[in-house]
Amino acid sequence: MNFTDYLIYAKSQLKNLNQFHRIRIVLGNESCDLDSTISACVYAYFLHTTCSNQKEILHLSVMSNNASTFRLRTEVRWLLKEDYSNVICIDDINLNELHNQRKLDIILVDHNYLNSNLNENVIEIIDHHQLKNGSIMLQDPSKIKIEYVGSCCTLIAEKLFSLNFKMTEKVAYLLTGPIVFDTVNFSPSAGKTTEKDRQIYAQLQTYRPQSDNDLELYENIMKSSADVTGLSVQDLLRKDAKQISGSNVCLIMSSLPMNYTVEDLIGKLKTLDDINEFLSENENADGVIITSVKVENTVTKRQLGFYFKKIEHTQLINKYIRSEEVNLDLQERPIPINQARIKLFDQKNVLASRKQILPLIETFIKDLVKSDIS
Numbered sequence: 001m002n003f004t005d006y007l008i009y010a011k012s013q014l015k016n017l018n019q020f021h022r023i024r025i026v027l028g029n030e031s032c033d034l035d036s037t038i039s040a041c042v043y044a045y046f047l048h049t050t051c052s053n054q055k056e057i058l059h060l061s062v063m064s065n066n067a068s069t070f071r072l073r074t075e076v077r078w079l080l081k082e083d084y085s086n087v088i089c090i091d092d093i094n095l096n097e098l099h100n101q102r103k104l105d106i107i108l109v110d111h112n113y114l115n116s117n118l119n120e121n122v123i124e125i126i127d128h129h130q131l132k133n134g135s136i137m138l139q140d141p142s143k144i145k146i147e148y149v150g151s152c153c154t155l156i157a158e159k160l161f162s163l164n165f166k167m168t169e170k171v172a173y174l175l176t177g178p179i180v181f182d183t184v185n186f187s188p189s190a191g192k193t194t195e196k197d198r199q200i201y202a203q204l205q206t207y208r209p210q211s212d213n214d215l216e217l218y219e220n221i222m223k224s225s226a227d228v229t230g231l232s233v234q235d236l237l238r239k240d241a242k243q244i245s246g247s248n249v250c251l252i253m254s255s256l257p258m259n260y261t262v263e264d265l266i267g268k269l270k271t272l273d274d275i276n277e278f279l280s281e282n283e284n285a286d287g288v289i290i291t292s293v294k295v296e297n298t299v300t301k302r303q304l305g306f307y308f309k310k311i312e313h314t315q316l317i318n319k320y321i322r323s324e325e326v327n328l329d330l331q332e333r334p335i336p337i338n339q340a341r342i343k344l345f346d347q348k349n350v351l352a353s354r355k356q357i358l359p360l361i362e363t364f365i366k367d368l369v370k371s372d373i374s
């Protein structure tokens with residue numbers, strides 16, 4: 001069974017879940033980015049084709065997002081082409097029901113933590129994000145693979161190679177997409193590439209006869225990911241969002257599409273209604289931290305901004321995020337809107353992406369107690 005046939009088969013089985021004894025879900029992270037999506041789909045395909053008991057066990061890749069947010073992932077649609085419509089989103093399947101029926105296993109790819117009771121169903125983790133307090137610990141340590149490489153697809157490909165998977169040109173191509181995208185086509189100034197990313201990339205190339213020009217592949221993914229045609233302020237904030245919850249504060253970290261800056265977004269705001277509505281639709285969060293990357297003549301520029309409903313939160317985060325321990329080297333910029341609860345900065349430490357910033361913010365708001373903010 002090839003990759004396309006597997007996705008069609010998997011989606012068609014959503015109405016036959018009762019016929020299986022076990023449903024094994026490969027779950028991508030909540031941002032549903034290209035890396036997450038390809039990692040989940042390819043790994044589920046691998047597990048399905050190597051499973052000796054396909055009648056009893058169903059392997060599905062599931063995106064942690066609903067279909068209306070997933071549709072904002074223009075780069076995923078570009079890379080997957082006709083396979084895009086067969087991707088399964090979280091609103092296509094009732095995981096809680098499978099959990100209650102005690103037939104659910106979950107494999108996390110591109111994240112290592114679930115903020116729900118489904119945590120106890122996790123049987124394997126393959127990820128390149130930092131482990132944190134509360135990360136899932138599995139009884140069998142060999143089922144946790146966490147390594148800080150540029151792309152989770154590097155780890156998925158490594159695993160497939162080590163287990164004698166019959167690599168095809170198509171699967172090699174799909175895995176290559178996120179690797180070149182996440183490493184900014186192996187750009188030294190982006191600082192994302194590890195030796196393993198290069199090694200695995202070279203190994204994947206041997207399955208792709210026409211792979212001489214991956215600059216074109218990279219530029220196509222970039223172009224489709226940067227396409228903001230028709231996106232509203234809320235879409236822009238929603239496209240790549242991750243939630244951080246402390247006991248007293250909940251906030252969202254949104255990464256904007258490539259080359260669309262925080263300054264562009266703030267310039268688009270006429271009132272705060274759009275941001276407030278975005279927050280109320282996301283667990284009624286207290287605020288949002290927004291990051292952006294723009295590459296100009298191979299120079300990477302980053303911006304960071306935030307908005308909190310309460311001025312006390314703005315002040316607290318402002319103090320923390322500019323501190324030396326966070327080390328982002330932020331330079332404040334003026335904004336075109338008279339609003340003390342919004343801040344905009346150029347981030348001179350361009351090596352720090354959301355992957356590095358998010359755990360710091362997480363630690364900070366975990367420690368916040370009510371007396372700090374009231």
Ligand SMILES: [Mn+2]
Binds near residue numbers: 036110128151
């Ligand atoms: Mn990733």
